[in-house]
Amino acid sequence: MIIDSLDVSYGDMWGSYEGPAHPAPMPSALAARRHAAGMPYAVLLSSRERPLAMVERWPRGRWRLYLFDDASRRARMIDFEPLGTDKLLEVRNTRLKASDEQGDDAGAESGEGRSPARVPHCPAPAFGDWQVFVPFLAQQGHEPAATVVLNDVSVEEGAGPLRPTGIERLLAPGPRDTPDGPAVVELADAGMLRITSGQLAVTDPGFLSDPRIVAVPPGEYPVTLSLLRTARSVEVAAARVTFLDTPPHAWKMTLRADEDPGLLGEGEFYGVGVDSGTVAFMDATRAVDDEMLDDEVLDEQVFAPLSFVDRSSVELPGSEGGPNLVAFSAGRGDGSYPVWTGRTEEGQAVCVVVDFRLHPTDQEMETSGGTGPSPA
Template sequence: MDARLRAGSKDAEYLEEVLTPGARLGVRYDHPHTFVEVVEVSEVTSVRIPSGRLTVDSPWTEEEPRELTERIAPGVYRVDAAWVEAPHEFMGEYVSGRECAAIRLCVSDDPIIGWEMSLAVGDDIERLQKGQEVGFETDTAMGCFADAAAWPTLTAPFRRFREECETCEHGTFVSRDTEDLCEGYFERSVDESQSADLLTFVANEGSTVVWLGRTENGSVASVVVTPHLGTLA
C-alpha cells in the first residue's frame, strides 16, 4: 500500500465505524446532545460487473468516466448501505434524521486491515502531494458503481433525461428509464445485452473519495464511498 494513498488514522477509524451497526459517529451540529448513530448496514441490491472493470463516477459526467485502476474478478457484487439516525424534535414533530452514511461494494467478506484512496486510469501518483485527496467530481451530488465496458449504455437514461429537459416545455414532466430503490436513495440502470448494471448513490458536491479496503494479502475486499452527512457536527 503506497503511503500517499493510505487513509490517515481519522479516516480509517471513520471507515470502520460507519460500517458498524451501533457505532456513534458524533453529534448533530444543531443538537450537541443528540448522537448520530449507525442503526443499520443492509443490502441494497447487487450489481453485475462482467468486465471486471469498475467505474465509480457521476452518471451525469460529460468527461471521460473515472474507471478504477484496480481490477476485480468479473461477477455479481452485493452493495450495502450504512444508515444513520439522529432522532430529534423539529418544529414540534419527532424526526429520525435518517441518512445514508456509506455505500459499500462488497468484493469479498475477508477481514480488512487497511484503507487507501483508489486511483483511476490516467491518474499519476507521482503528482500526488501529501495530504491531497483524489476522487471523482460532481455538481449533482450523485455517484455510481458501474461496469466500465457498458458505460455508454448504462448512462444513456441520464443523457436522454438531460437532453429532453433542455428541449421540453417548462412544467413538462420528464422521466428516465431507471429503477428507484430505497425510496429514491438509489437508482439502477441495466444493460441486458452485456448483463451489466449501474447503481447510483448519494455523493458529495465537489470531490468524493473512493476508498479501497484491503485484506492481509493485499487484495481488495470493499470499495466504499462516504458522503458528507448533513446532520453531523
C-alpha cells in the same frame, strides 16, 4: 516604503478570496513538489504581516502576479507567458479597481496594457527564486532595497493526505455522535452489482468521462449503504461493494495512474467528483458510451426516483446478462468524496467504499481539536 526583507508563504490558488493571508496554507516542501510536477500553487510575499504581492504558478509555464494596496486588496494584476525556456514575457498589466470605487464588482479592469518604459520580460523563476518578482513591487509605490532577504514562514509538514482511518466504523450499525448531534447508523441492502469486464467504475452517472477504476473478478457482488439517521433526516454516509468475504488487510486510496498522493496537502484526497448529487457503481464498459445512460433514461430511472426522501438507491438494469448499475444519493450532495479500496495482504480487492464524509475521521478530529470535519 523601502523593502529589505519579505516573508514567503505558500498555499492553494486564491480565486476570488481577499485577505491578508493564505486561506489554505501549505508547507514549502509540498509547494516545491507541486512546482516540479507542473501543478498550480500560490506564493505570498509579505512584509511585517502585510501582504505586498502574490505570485500564482499556472499550468504550461504561465505565471500571474498580484500587487496589493494598503487595504490588503489586490490592486494590480500582471500576467506572464513563457518566452523560450528561461524567460517570462509580460503580456498583460492591469490595474484593478477597489470595491469602494465600483460597487460590488471588485476586481474589474480599469485599465490595461504594458508600459513601453518597462522591460517586458524577466527570468523564469526556479522554485524559491522569488527575487525575480521583487522589482515589480515598485509599481505599487514600494522601494525594494539593493538586497532583499526572503524568509520562509510557511507552515510545517503535517500528517499528509487523508488517511483511511475508521472506514470499517462507517458501516457498523449503532449510535453515533456527530457534529450535528446524536445519530444512528443503519445498513441498507442496495442489491447486487454485476461486473462482466473485470473493471469496476465508481463515478457520477451523469458525468462518465473520468471514473475511478478498480480491477475485480467478473461476477455479482452485494452493495451496502450506510444510512445516517438523525432527528431531521436520513442520509447516505457511505456505500460499499464487497468482492471477498474477508476483512481487508489494508485500505488504499483509489487512484488514477497520473495521481500522486505526495502532491496532496493536509487531509486532502483524490476522490470521485459529483455534480448530480449521485454516485454509481457500474461496470467500466458502461462508463464509455452506453445509450442506456442518456439524459432521459438517467432523469426518469435514476435521478427522479432518488429525489424521494425514502429512496436512497436504485438499480438500472443492463441488457440480459449484461452489467447493471447501482446508483445512490451522495451524502449531502455535490462535491468530491474519497474512494477507498480494501485489499488482502496479496493485493486482491476485498471491497470498495465511498465515504460521503458525514462522520469526522480520526485525522480530522486531531487537526480540528474535536470540532468535526475539516474541508477536503
